[in-house]
Amino acid sequence: MNYDIIGDIHGHADELEKLLQKLGYNLLNGIYEHSEQRKVLFLGDYIDRGPKIRETLHIVKNMCDTGNAEAIMGNHEFNAVCFHTTDKKNGGYYRKHTFTEINQHFETLKQFKDFSEEWKDLFLPWFKKLPLFIEKDNFRAVHACWDDKHINWLKNNFKGKLTNDFLANFNKNKSIENVVIEETLKGKEINLSNGHTFFDKDGVERKECRVKWWQPIEKRVKNSDILMMCPLEYGNEFIEDGKGFHYTSNKTVFFGHYWLKGNPVVENNKAICLDYSVAKKGHLVAFKSEYISAINKEEGFIY
Ligand SMILES: [Mn+2]
Known part of the structure; x- marks a missing residue:
């Protein structure tokens, strides 16, 4: 089919x-x-x-x-x-x-x-x-x-x-139900460090950024390579600790x-x-x- x-x-x-x-x-x-x-x-x-x-x-x-x-x-x-x-x-x-x-x-x-x-x-x-x-x-x-x-x-x-x-x-x-549903239906997010915030498409101020979990590991250099709508200045910084979750299945x-x-x-x-x-x-x-x-x-x- x-x-x-x-x-x-x-x-x-x-x-x-x-x-x-x-x-x-x-x-x-x-x-x-x-x-x-x-x-x-x-x-x-x-x-x-x-x-x-x-x-x-x-x-x-x-x-x-x-x-x-x-x-x-x-x-x-x-x-x-x-x-x-x-x-x-x-x-x-x-x-x-x-x-x-x-x-x-x-x-x-x-x-x-x-x-x-x-x-x-x-x-x-x-x-x-x-x-x-x-x-x-x-x-x-x-x-x-x-x-x-x-x-x-x-x-x-x-x-x-x-x-x-x-x-x-x-x-x-x-709770495990909360984490599983949030990440499966809403995606993974990370907390912005240093008090950075941004406004989402509904004008809501947020300090968590959505992670581009599908981005291959070799394409992850700066924060903006894996974060969506993150503040410009923070996006230009190099990824500090670890490269985050990525999809490895075939x-x-x-x-x-x-x-x-x-x-x-x-x-x-x-x-x-x-x-x-x-x-x-x-x-x-x-x-x-x-x-x-x-x-x-x-x-x-x-x-
Ligand atoms: Mn959706």
Whole structure:
């Protein structure tokens, strides 16, 4: 079976439909399917930000329900489950309802305002059961970061569904559930030293920087080689202690999450990001799995 692996959609259903058509999927009885033996693998982050979140969810879930696609969980789906699940023990919800969290989730709340039953009965239960990673014969997929240590923990401990017990453990500071979910769905971060901070795309001041864990070890010289959006001055300094986590497996992993800019490129033959910021006027990107072992892998990108 060949797969078309698709990066973060964030409610951009029009771009999704265009991409599916470009990949040869046709709408039959309201569901996109391919005339040959092909399936889509969606990398998570279906909701928030974009103008057509409901439409995106219907397209993706319908394809999954009919065997035309598989989908994994993104941090936005995980956050949504926490946001909408009450914490009976401590009161409130498993995700806070303060400005930052509401702002990040606002488009979804707005677009589902008159469809609350659909959200509650159809999509939230579906989010809870989305796999956190997928492994095939010749490739793997995860939303943000594949670290064997965490994937093995999930294989042994995650029972295929986000239960309230799991969410309660996730909310305990530095619990194993917290570290595994944070790093698998949101990626690895490091604390900036010397009080450096920066402002992220939502204007939130942060002192943790996302690590480009997929960057091959030989390309790591300065801090900016492995850190995203880090302050200029700090980025120009040479990496001090250790070169950090890097992906060493021979099996290619696909991931999204990182809002890369420009046209898709292969930075590492074995770890390929497919999020090129469709929600910020970038591209919605797919990769055709038959190009995994191609010499020029960039021919596998469709966008
Ligand atoms: Mn994400």
